[in-house]
Amino acid sequence: MDDGAPAAPFRKAAFLLSGQFRAWDRWKALTSEERRRVVDVFRTAPSRLGDVRNFTTAARALLAAFGDENPGEPQKLLTFEPVGGDPLAAEAAIPRVGGDLLAYVDRQIARFRRPSARPKPPEFAGPGTWKTGEIYVPQVGQVHGQLTIPTYPGFTEAFDHDRLPHIDSAPPLDDIHIPTEDLLELAAQIESGEPEEKRYLHATLKGLFSVLQTTDSISPQEALRMTAGGLEIFHAPTGTGKSVMVRVLAAWFAQQSHRVTIVLPDIKACLxxxxxxxxxxxxxQSLDVIKHETACAHLMSSSGMHDRAHKLARLIDEDPQTPGEWGENGERDVDPLSYGCAQRPLLESSADYPPGREPCLSLYRQGVGASACPWIPTCGKFAPVYEACSAHVVVTNHFAFLQGNLRIGVNLDGRPVRGVSVAEFALRTCHAVLVDEVDQFQSRAVDRCAGEVVLHSRRHWTAAPQEMDTDAKRLPISDEADLLPSVGQVRLMAEFLLLAVCSNALRLDVMDDERAANRVPDRTGPGCAGTWPVAATASCPTCSGPTWTPLPRQTFRPISPCVSRTSCPPVTCSRA
Structure with missing residues (x-):
């Protein structure tokens, strides 16, 4: 504060533009609207302003420009004033914008908002003759053909995008309060029609809640609280009732007219x-506990449904006289994975399109771009997308959540768009997302995002830096001058490491040290996980015996960050 007016330090402003919001201790206390405003400013501002030095330089230049006035012109109304009066030495600024400061921020951001540039889904194909997209099928070759779409009483021209599924973004909820008594009551009502010996939901859930511990201000025996933002971990041993709790939570969300997505490891668990x-x-619904229409949908990859149905059928080995699990389930698991293609009897092609690769979105006609199959709204292949858009409970698997896409497009908030991923669909249209086996989920997410680059190899010119060095000769001299120093440093470090390992100057193990026998796998020091156990052989000054010293952490960065926020303790000689 300066003379009662709020002053904005450049250091704090640059921090908000760095994107490290979760490191701010007040971030969790902000409302959804406040978080959105901060993120909008971050997305609008140039990324270089996240560095406090760049921000300070730009802010001082702006304040100095405000102070430059021509004596012959009317005096300007300053929007910001430097704290201390000197714009070239200021470390903070005082806004003089008048009125509500947050309203001023919203007005500035509104200038940079543009209509959505997301592409629209392909138009539906109408009656007539269409060419199908050409694909390559192993052991078959190129497959292409011609599709003749007839006219039907209700289909005389192409459908519009209103036939695509409709879904709206869920309103933000900063906090979801789930009373424990409501969950126990729902569990009892769900199994009220079961024989006494088959009732387990209420007893299991009650036993789980009785032993739960939490750092929250609310006891689990009173209520469960879910807050918007980061990931909240629910940890319990196997067999204690986590799956039962997720099942009852799904019913609670449906009862409250909230949407929830449940992410499970595989399709079998999803089914x-x-x-x-x-x-x-x-x-x-039969007990009138839920008074509105509700449903549960299984959202999966449309291209892999047929293969999954075959795999599932091969896993089942039952006596035809005693149907076993399939008979108990009533609705066979293979049924939701099966579908038929309406194009097949009307398609003339060089070979059959494999299941999952049908030309659903690749119908062509001269003068018309790619069009979509008119049977999509009634096709079993895309029925999960339509069901997921209208259901209160959506179930999907880890792979689909991380890499899946709603191929046909949807009417999102009243606008037809394509390219909506399953993750965006779940996070944007549902009030909560429950992830089972989160360790496995995070491992798959890291595997999906990770890649490898060969930095150096003894094979001639097979490493990426060597190829960059060669390709740089095709660039302009100025660009080559900017690129080569970085490439040269990478080559030097990579070549030194490989040659040092090959000549035994460096070893990738520390078996000479007595503490190596008790070392936790994948650790080089207490509190560090995922680091490289690279050691350099040296001589101990105390006993002149061999010892080892970890290389600097700045030289070899670990793939996973350090578990503790402190650096590893120094290594001392075990013989001293």
Missing amino acids: AITRKIRSDLRVL
Whole structure:
């Protein structure tokens, strides 16, 4: 504050533009609207302003420009004033914008907002003759053909995008309060029609809540609280009732007219819990506990449904006289994975299109771009997308959440768009996302994002820096001068490391040290995970015996960050 007016330090302003919001201790206390405003400013501002030095330089230049006035012109109304009066030495500024400061921020951001540039889905194909997209099929070759779409009483011209599924963004909820008594009551109601010996939901859930511990201000025996923002971990041993809790939570969200996505490791688990949740919702609707229409949908990859159905069928080995699990389930798991293609009897092609690669979005006609199959709204292949858009409970798997895409497009907030990923669909249109086996989920996310680059190899000119060095000769001299220093440093470090390892100057193990026998795998020091156990042989000054010293952490960065925020303790000789 300066004379009662709020002053904005350049250091704090640059921090907000650095994107490290979660390191701010007040971030969790902000409302959804306040967080959105901060993120909008971050996305609008140039990335270089996240560095406090760059921000300070730019801010001082702007303040100095405000102070430059021509004596012959009317005096300007300053929007910002430097604290201390000297714009070239200021470390903070005082806004003089008048009115609400946050309203001023919103007005400035509004200038940079543009209509969405997301592409629209392809138009539906109408009656007539269409060429199909050409694909390559192993052991078959190129497959292409011609599709003749007839006219039907309700289909005389191409559909518009209104036939695509409709979904709206969920309103933000900063906090979801789930009373424990409501969950226990729902569990009892779900199994009220079961024989006494088959009732386990209420007892399991009650036992789980009785032993739960939390750092939250609310006891788990009173309520569960979910807050918007970061990931909240629910940890319990196997067999304690986590799956039961997720199942009852799904019913609670449906009862409250909230949407929830449940992410499970594989399709088999998704099919099982989808079947159970659908049964639970039917029971609660019959008891008039849920008074509105509700449903549970299984969202999966449309291109892999046929292969998954075959794999699932091969895993089942039952006596035809005693149907076993399939008979108990009633609705076979293979049914939701099966579909038929309406194009097949109307298509003339050089060979059959493989299941999952049908020309659903690649129908062509002269003068018309790629068009979509008119049977998409009624096709079983894309039925999961339509069901997921209208259901309160959506079940999907890890792979689909990380890499899946709603191929056909959707009407999102009233506008037809394509390229909506399953992750965006879940996070944008659902009030909560529950992830089972989060360790496995994070591992798959890291594997998906990770890649490898060969920095040096004994094979001639096979490493990436060597190829960059060669390709740089095709660049202008100024660009080559900017590129070569960085490439040269990478080559020097990589070549030194490989040659040092090959000549035994460096070793990738520390087996000479007595502490290596008790060393936790994948650790080089207490509190550090995922670091490289690279050691350099040296002589101990105390006993003149061999010892080892970790190389500087700045030289070899670990893939995973240090578990503790402190640096590893120095290594001392075990013989001293």
